Amino acid sequence: MSNIKEIAKLAKKASYQLSSLPTELKNKALDAIADKLEVNSDKIFEANAKDLSEAKKFLASGEISQAVYARLKLDENKLRDMICGIRDVKKLPDPVNKKLWAMKLDEGLDLYKVSCPIGVIGVIFEARPDVIAQISALAVKSANAVILKGGKEAVNTNTIIFELIVSALNSIKEFPKNSINQVFSREDVAQMLELSDYIDLIIPRGGNALVRYIKENTKIAVLGHADGICHIYVDRMADWEKATPVIVDAKTQYPSACNAVETVLIHKDIAKEYLPVLISALRKSNVKVRGCERACAICADIVPANGNWACEHSDLVLAIKIVNDLIEAVGHINTYGSGHTDCIITEDKAACDVFMDLVDSAGVYNNVSTRFADGFRYGFGAEVGISTNKTHARGPVGLEGLTIYKYKLYGNGQVVDDYVSGEKSFIHQPIEI
Amino acid sequence: MSNIKEIAKLAKKASYQLSSLPTELKNKALDAIADKLEVNSDKIFEANAKDLSEAKKFLASGEISQAVYARLKLDENKLRDMICGIRDVKKLPDPVNKKLWAMKLDEGLDLYKVSCPIGVIGVIFEARPDVIAQISALAVKSANAVILKGGKEAVNTNTIIFELIVSALNSIKEFPKNSINQVFSREDVAQMLELSDYIDLIIPRGGNALVRYIKENTKIAVLGHADGICHIYVDRMADWEKATPVIVDAKTQYPSACNAVETVLIHKDIAKEYLPVLISALRKSNVKVRGCERACAICADIVPANGNWACEHSDLVLAIKIVNDLIEAVGHINTYGSGHTDCIITEDKAACDVFMDLVDSAGVYNNVSTRFADGFRYGFGAEVGISTNKTHARGPVGLEGLTIYKYKLYGNGQVVDDYVSGEKSFIHQPIEI
Numbered sequence: 095m096s097n098i099k100e101i102a103k104l105a106k107k108a109s110y111q112l113s114s115l116p117t118e119l120k121n122k123a124l125d126a127i128a129d130k131l132e133v134n135s136d137k138i139f140e141a142n143a144k145d146l147s148e149a150k151k152f153l154a155s156g157e158i159s160q161a162v163y164a165r166l167k168l169d170e171n172k173l174r175d176m177i178c179g180i181r182d183v184k185k186l187p188d189p190v191n192k193k194l195w196a197m198k199l200d201e202g203l204d205l206y207k208v209s210c211p212i213g214v215i216g217v218i219f220e221a222r223p224d225v226i227a228q229i230s231a232l233a234v235k236s237a238n239a240v241i242l243k244g245g246k247e248a249v250n251t252n253t254i255i256f257e258l259i260v261s262a263l264n265s266i267k268e269f270p271k272n273s274i275n276q277v278f279s280r281e282d283v284a285q286m287l288e289l290s291d292y293i294d295l296i297i298p299r300g301g302n303a304l305v306r307y308i309k310e311n312t313k314i315a316v317l318g319h320a321d322g323i324c325h326i327y328v329d330r331m332a333d334w335e336k337a338t339p340v341i342v343d344a345k346t347q348y349p350s351a352c353n354a355v356e357t358v359l360i361h362k363d364i365a366k367e368y369l370p371v372l373i374s375a376l377r378k379s380n381v382k383v384r385g386c387e388r389a390c391a392i393c394a395d396i397v398p399a400n401g402n403w404a405c406e407h408s409d410l411v412l413a414i415k416i417v418n419d420l421i422e423a424v425g426h427i428n429t430y431g432s433g434h435t436d437c438i439i440t441e442d443k444a445a446c447d448v449f450m451d452l453v454d455s456a457g458v459y460n461n462v463s464t465r466f467a468d469g470f471r472y473g474f475g476a477e478v479g480i481s482t483n484k485t486h487a488r489g490p491v492g493l494e495g496l497t498i499y500k501y502k503l504y505g506n507g508q509v510v511d512d513y514v515s516g517e518k519s520f521i522h523q524p525i526e527i
Numbered sequence: 528m529s530n531i532k533e534i535a536k537l538a539k540k541a542s543y544q545l546s547s548l549p550t551e552l553k554n555k556a557l558d559a560i561a562d563k564l565e566v567n568s569d570k571i572f573e574a575n576a577k578d579l580s581e582a583k584k585f586l587a588s589g590e591i592s593q594a595v596y597a598r599l600k601l602d603e604n605k606l607r608d609m610i611c612g613i614r615d616v617k618k619l620p621d622p623v624n625k626k627l628w629a630m631k632l633d634e635g636l637d638l639y640k641v642s643c644p645i646g647v648i649g650v651i652f653e654a655r656p657d658v659i660a661q662i663s664a665l666a667v668k669s670a671n672a673v674i675l676k677g678g679k680e681a682v683n684t685n686t687i688i689f690e691l692i693v694s695a696l697n698s699i700k701e702f703p704k705n706s707i708n709q710v711f712s713r714e715d716v717a718q719m720l721e722l723s724d725y726i727d728l729i730i731p732r733g734g735n736a737l738v739r740y741i742k743e744n745t746k747i748a749v750l751g752h753a754d755g756i757c758h759i760y761v762d763r764m765a766d767w768e769k770a771t772p773v774i775v776d777a778k779t780q781y782p783s784a785c786n787a788v789e790t791v792l793i794h795k796d797i798a799k800e801y802l803p804v805l806i807s808a809l810r811k812s813n814v815k816v817r818g819c820e821r822a823c824a825i826c827a828d829i830v831p832a833n834g835n836w837a838c839e840h841s842d843l844v845l846a847i848k849i850v851n852d853l854i855e856a857v858g859h860i861n862t863y864g865s866g867h868t869d870c871i872i873t874e875d876k877a878a879c880d881v882f883m884d885l886v887d888s889a890g891v892y893n894n895v896s897t898r899f900a901d902g903f904r905y906g907f908g909a910e911v912g913i914s915t916n917k918t919h920a921r922g923p924v925g926l927e928g929l930t931i932y933k934y935k936l937y938g939n940g941q942v943v944d945d946y947v948s949g950e951k952s953f954i955h956q957p958i959e960i
Contacts, residue, residue: 110861114884191884197906203895205905212917213887294917309746315918336940343942428543450935451547451624454646462636462938471946472638472934473630473955484645484727485748486919489934501905501922502883505895507769509776513904522906 098285101241102214102292104272109213109239111270117188123234123262123269124184128177130262131227131255135173138258141250142168142223149247158247161350165222166247176224179476183231186475189493190237196525199503200518204525206502211237213294215496216286218243218308220300223251229297230259230274232476236496241275241293243283245300252276287312295496297479302406317491319482321406321432322352324464327423327449329440330361334368336461337439338375341412343463344437346379350408352480353435353467357403357413359423365416366392372414381410388416403430420445424452431455433482435467435489456482456489531718534674535647535725537705542646542672544703550621556667556695556702557617561610563695564660564688568606571691574683575601575656582680591680594783598655599680609657612909616664619908622926623670629958632936633951637958639935644670646727648929649719651676651741653733656684662730663692663707665909669929674708674726676716678733685709720745728929730912735839750924752915754839754865755785757897760856760882762873763794767801769894770872771808774845776896777870779812783841785913786868786900790836790846792856798849799825805847814843821849836863853878857885864888866915868900868922889915889922 131138149166152158168176195207215238219225226242233240244252256276263269277286286293290313297317298308305320326344328337344355360368369392376383385396399413403426407413417423420438427436435457438449450458457467467490469477474492481487487495512518564571582599585591601609628640648671652658659675666673677685689709696702710719719726723746730750731741738753759777761770777788793801802825809816818829832846836859840846850856853871860869868890871882883891890900900923902910907925914920920928945951 110857110885110887113887114881199899199904199906203899210884313742315748315916317918333940339942340940343944347942347944347947424543446937448547450933451643452543454543454546455933457934457936459936460938461940462936463942465943466632466636466936466938466941467934471632471943471953473632473953483748484931485750488931498917498921500883500888501890501900503890503892503895503899504879505893505899507766507773508895508899509772509780510896510898510904511776511780514780520904520906 098277098282099289099292101272101275101277102286102289105214105239105241105275106292108270108272109211112237112239112273113190113211115237115269119266119268120188120234120237121184123266124180124231126262126265127227127231127234127259128180130258131173131177131180134258137254138168138173138251141254142166144250145248162221162247166251168223168251172224176227179224179228180231183235183476186235186493188235189497193527194499196527198523198525199520200508201521203503203505203508207499208502209497210500212496212498214239214241214292216241216243216293216296216314218283218296218298218300218304219245220304221245221247223248223255225299226252226255227259228476232478232493232496233274236493238496239273239275241277241286243277243286246278249278284311287314290314299479315486317481317483317487317495318479319352319432319434322354322434323357323404323406323430323432324353324355324434325357325359325427325431325436326355326464327359327417327420327427327436327438328361328364328368329420329438329442329445330363331442331445332361332364332439333441333461334371337368338372340437340439340461340463341372342375342379342381344465345376345381345412346410347463347465349410351465353464354408355412355464356405356407357415357430359415359417359426360389361420361423362388362416362418365389369393369414369416376412379410381412384411384413386415389414406432420448424449427453427455433484434480435459435464437462437464456480531710531715532722532725534705534708534710535719535722538647538672538674538708539725541703541705542644545670545672545706546623546644548670548702552699552701553621553667553670554617556699557613557664559695559698560660560664560667560692561613563691564606564610564613567691570687571601571606571684574687575599577683578681595654595680599684601656601684605657609660612661613664616668616909619668619926621668622930626960627932629960631956631958632953633941634954636936636938636941640932641935642930643933645929645931647672647674647725649674649676649726649729649747651716651729651731651733651737652678653737654678654680656681656688658732659685659688660692665911665926665929666707667696669926671929672706672708674710674719676710676719679711682711717744720747723747732912748919750914750916750920750928751912752785752865752867755787755867756790756837756839756863756865757786757788757867758790758792758860758864758869759788759897760792760850760853760860760869760871761794761797761801762853762871762875762878763796764875764878765794765797765872766874766894767804770801771805773870773872773894773896774805775808775812775814777898778809778814778845779843780896780898782843784898786897787841788845788897789838789840790848790863792848792850792859793822794853794856795821795849795851798822802826802847809845812843814845817844817846819848822847839865853881857882860886860888866917867913868892868897870895870897889913
């Protein structure tokens with residue numbers, strides 16, 4: 095096993111070279127990766143079969159779940175989607191070297207704020223072997239070096255995909271070596287989390303436990319989310335014809351997704367009438383309901399929630415609470431939510447505005463399913479993950495979240511002393527970009 | 528002493544209310560603060576006199592330096608500047624609730640990316656009592672709640688300024704209580720650093736030791752910089768008429784500033800001729816020079832640097848190294864620099880482009896003093912600090928760095944299932960903002 099610090103150092107060096115690559119070269123690299131994976135699909139399926147036969151041994155004991163097994167399996171369709179995804183990233187605009195803002199500080203003294211890559215990104219993901227290709231493509235396009243650590247269940251599949259990617263990149267002479275790197279063990283991850291001198295950002299893609307472990311064990315900035323506790327508040331002025339299908343979709347369309355709804359809040363004025371309507375719709379979709387005392391008093395067959403409002407069910411289970419007003423709903427969401435995505439169902443524009451301003455979440459929605467919280471649905475073309483951070487990037491994160499900026503200042507010998515002494519003064523004229 | 532967790536909880540609650548305040552109300556609050564401080568200047572000077580007389584006792588023993596004593600002293604000019612600064616912040620555009628981007632996902636399904644405050648910001652600063660007013664003004668304008676911890680030397684001055692600010696804010700009924708908070712001891716700071724559930728960002732304003740202590744002891748995002756090791760590279764194609772005054776300004780105009788130059792790199796082809804010219808100019812400004820072996824060989828009276836290239840001298844001391852080419856210069860800067868601000872002196876556009884792309888710093892300059900790295904000089908109107916982070920905000924940070932964004936999605940009952948089943952499809956049309 096190579097030394098992780100050595101890998102990170104070389105990745106850092108590669109990252110400096112990556113930052114000035116022209117768009118055409120990055121696109122050429124993406125084509126080379128897609129072609130290489132396409133031509134070598136047999137090798138990939140072979141490696142995947144090995145992983146699947148290993149995994150099968152642990153299915154019976156329950157060490158590996160059916161869901162993990164399903165995610166591990168790479169069939170023709172998944173491979174085609176994976177390769178297609180790489181070509182899609184190629185089509186996206188280059189996020190690097192974009193002029194974001196510019197200001198003439200004085201005659202002959204021009205300041206530009208220009209987007210640039212972050213540097214070295216550590217990505218730690220679980221069983222899905224398609225992630226390695228997706229993240230590599232995003233890294234190439236955004237000119238970041240990456241260190242990838244996949245799930246041990248997919249080690250054969252990940253390794254062959256990684257090797258094919260590296261071989262594709264190495265076929266392009268001008269592409270910096272050591273841009274895409276792989277590490278393997280938990281000990282490697284523990285070491286990675288220490289390397290704040292070389293790694294600029296960690297992106298964990300996996301379950302809550304993984305994300306929490308990483309957030310608690312590193313000084314490096316972490317982009318992601320642990321919980322996804324999303325709410326829908328059905329306001330006094332809600333259109334029930336919208337509320338019911340939106341809630342059913344948000345709960346049932348993909349119950350284990352982070353943007354699925356976990357708690358519905360209902361305004362007390364409509365609860366008596368609306369709750370039975372909603373419950374009946376939910377029951378048709380096999381959703382189990384947990385309720386507050388007032389909800390249980392209206393529909394006797396609801397199981398009490400017992401104040402358990404901060405729970406990500408990840409299943410066909412929904413908690414329902416009756417609230418006195420909009421402000422109580424907002425307070426509940428800001429207390430028990432995870433800052434992911436929350437929705438108000440209302441026809442009242444003023445209530446909608448208050449909700450959207452006061453709810454402190456990455457996504458605040460009106461009359462629409464929380465399941466829309468997704469980079470592809472938002473039109474980003476690619477998604478790195480969904481962030482509940484309050485700094486850097488928030489919500490679904492596309493290529494832009496893999497960039498930062500630098501200030502480029504062009505002068506002709508200016509010194510600060512002239513401006514401090516008053517001999518010269520700043521003009522601060524915005525430059526059109 | 529109040530419980531810090533209680534303070535942070537109340538600040539969090541205030542932060543939710545702050546987020547929807549109209550610009551006029553925030554500006555009214557800033558006026559009220561400025562007026563209150565103006566009217567009560569006597570009380571402020573009285574408190575400051577107490578701090579100064581306490582500090583004087585420690586001057587002799589060296590526990591407090593002359594520089595700290597000077598920063599602690601609040602005279603008529605400093606107070607006027609402080610109050611003027613608050614009125615300047617009032618004039619800045621509101622950084623909150625700006626539409627940053629918008630996309631029509633489908634007919635009747637509109638997505639807006641809108642700027643919003645970060646939440647609760649902890650600011651830890653050293654002796655300067657004008658910081659408390661400056662940060663409070665920035666917090667009010669950006670609608671963030673703050674928890675302030677000032678230096679113990681300034682406790683009387685800080686407390687009276689804090690009380691006047693709170694009393695001004697309390698005079699405005701609609702302004703949320705507990706928006707601006709103060710804590711006092713080192714133990715309070717240690718507690719603050721633990722409160723990642725309530726505090727969203729920490730801004731340390733002070734010496735390297737303070738910043739390092741904070742970065743090493745919190746999971747909360749930290750905005751700032753520890754070191755400021757800035758470089759100027761004098762290229763083969765440099766105009767010496769520009770190089771010399773720029774270097775002298777960058778070293779001498781304010782030697783203890785973080786954006787002062789610490790190391791000058793000189794291309795080997797010009798070293799023999801240019802080094803003596805530079806040394807002579809530096810000596811006129813009383814700058815002591817440390818050099819690499821090759822530099823010492825050219826000018827025998829240079830003190831050897833002994834490979835000590837990662838040193839922030841904060842004094843009239845400059846290290847000089849001769850490099851073989853541009854790439855060695857870039858490598859040196861990326862190895863020993865602090866990612867703050869670095870400059871190339873050259874008339875060669877291609878060399879300038881390579882330098883600016885490859886040097887991984889917040890500011891990359893051509894033919895201009897590194898001392899320009901400053902929010903006011905950049906035209907931001909206010910400065911929160913200078914960040915060497917690779918995520919969120921980089922370089923001089925103005926009001927914008929105290930904001931993040933949220934996604935607001937407006938629909939009329941749309942469900943994801945329709946888009947997954949193929950019944951509907953996204954149109955993804957950018958909306959003009």
